[in-house]
Amino acid sequence: MKKILKNKYVLVVVVLLVGVLIGWLIKPSGESNSDKNGTNNEEKEQIWTCSMHPQIKRNEPGDCPICGMELIPLESAKNDILDPNAIQMSPTAMKIANVQTRKVGDDLSDKFIRLNGKIQVDERLRNTQSSHIPGRIEKLLVNFTGEYVKKGQILAYVYSPELVSTQEELLEAQKVKESQPQLFESAKNKLRNWKISENQIDKVLDQKKPVESFPIRADFSGYVTKMLTAQGDYIKQGQSIYEIADLSNVWVMFDVYESDLQWVNEGDFVEYTVD
Template sequence: MRKNTLYIIIAAIAGLLLGYLFFGGSDSSSTSGQSHDHNSEAADHMWTCSMHPQIMQPEAGDCPICGMDLIPAETGSEGVGPDQITMTENAMALANVETTVVGSGDFGSGDAIVLSGTIAVNEEAMAVQASYFDGRLEKLNVNYEGQQVRKGQLLATIFAPELVAAQQELLTAASQKESQPKLYQAVRNKLKFWKLTDEQINGIENSGKVHEFFPVYATVSGTVSEVMSAEGDYIKQGQPIARVISLSSVWAEFDAYENQISQIKEGREISITTKAYPDQNFEGQVSFISPVLDNATRTFTVRAILNNQKGLFKPGMFVNGQIRSGVQSDGDQKLFVPVSAVMWTGERSLVYVKARAELPVFEMRAVTLGERIGESYTIASGLQAGEEVVTNGTFTVDAAAQLQGKKSMMNPEGASSVTGHEHHSEMQPDQSMEMDLPESFQKGFIGLLPSYLKMKDAFVASDARAIAGEASALGNKMNNLDDSSLGKMEKEYFRESVRLIEKISGSAGLKEQRAYFVNLNERLITLASHMQLNSTFYVQQCPMANNNKGAIWLSAEEKIRNPYYGDEMLTCGKVEQVLN
């Protein structure tokens, strides 16, 4: 029994010794390695705020601006230049970012300029039917727009006292035409000037009777576009009765941009399509190019004449045209990029180029554009054949650059130097101007601030009804404040503040009230910053309000309670200035 127990003890000791020999050292080294990897990862990992990406902290926690939980910042951007940005594959897929190699896509195929326009009346085929003598319009045979008339058709009948007298002269001269032929001929010519025909004149002479009413006949065939007189009107010689247009031919007028001037020439073929006849193409030629550029739209008119004998085209109809530009007729190889790849800033044209073919790394590039051909631009400088540009999701890439503090469309210098609380908002009270506020006005204005703070608290509570009530009370007090001693500029600031308060009190929607509150604070705080206040006030700012432009408000306490978002982001903001 004792011998068996001894064997068991010896076996157990031997097992422990063998276990230590095989596994004892590995546990320590493994644990040490794991600890080292974790520490290295923790040292390299940074945390940021999804709403305030300028915040970078070495450990997890809350955003010091808005209080939201920090998230891990993207890593793995080794080898990325200071002006380059990276995007994850997931972000690119969600934004549907697409790229195209410059020169590989046949953007200029067809070499056509696509224009939009309308069908217009051919003004060369327009006529105004007028009265040739004074009189009263007894009968009008054209009564509405769109009525068809034929050349020689009776348009109107006019009672003309002058013609009655002229007929009497004709009958008298006819009886003396053998002795006074020149007088007789002069009277006949006088009637001819009033558009009476030889047949009409001979009829009067042969009948010996004076006609009181005279007809007016159409001189052209066409469509009545405007009736310009009414029955019973007394009209003067030359006064229009109706306007008649011929629609046997019409104008197709297109708007072209000024950068297309050099590509469009008179006589070039233009292919025209319209939604009314989607299966037909109509051919024409450029017959006119406007010599004047429209200053408002920066476009000029291109015109083609279309045969309309079948009446297919109606004035006002929308049409599209394609003109062969001939931009490559000189044999030069030009680079094209789609219109969607280009961002405009008013002065610069920008594209995003993929800097590394194997990785989603992009950089902004300024380019010089040439002509616009259809939905593409020619590139005069800034790109080379074979480079890859973003053609879809361009603005998403630019937004990512802004969030990463890199150069972007709205910030060409980059914002990498702006971090944490050093961020400076443009939304500041304007203290650069000089204001002279009388002591009596300052005293009355300071008395308004408790009412303002009540209204601000209602904004914090997101209570639109309470906001309207507090704004109404504040508005009444402001209207009772004497501003007659203020200068012109100071009075304008104060009066505009009163107007904005009235807008807030009259608005039922919280979103609209907050929009007026942004502008109100700019004016009230500017006034307050030029006063000797009797207590401390804090000018506070939310960088996300006012469509991410930032907005300020006035508070009597340093603690942030955001009136632009309320409970959604109650602590988002910071103190910009202290007014004593």
């Protein structure tokens, strides 16, 4: 009886040992299958990203939280080893984002910059027309900006009480011209100082009476860019009445951002249009 019980115990122990051995053999295979299944699941998991903001990655479709565009599937690299900080984009995403690439080299790259600017007068060709006699502007013959004037053209007529008085002195000196020629010449010089021409002086002497209004002639040719007086104004000798500019050469002044200064060099080709 004791021998039978002993044999049963031995049989149970043997069965347990066999079971443990079988379980130990099966366990590694099970873990391997589990890892394999997990890897397959990870490989099958789809990532969604934004074509404009590749840093956005989601596990399901939706809209980009930055721009609101619909997310697109991210194509994972199969055999490429990428930098963890690198951004990978599909050809479609690159077209949408307008991404352009170029091989790195030693040649100089072309940079096109679009700038805004203004056309301005060349400061070297800007002149001020002043009156050489004091008085009141009786008539303005050039009365709007943009009008072209030629050198010597009459711009205005000025009535000057001082000039009338000087002409009267000249007429009185003419009477004693033979006995006091220096007085006569001195009276003429006063008129010359006011840029009164010899023809105008002779006209006064011929008609034996003062001329009340004298013309102001242009000292330069060009376009009137600014009017500094109006008809009826009283002006002093040397006071400016017009600004006249030669527009045969002008300046084009562009506004360049600080970030674009590195691309601007002397001698660069510039093409511009006028709106």
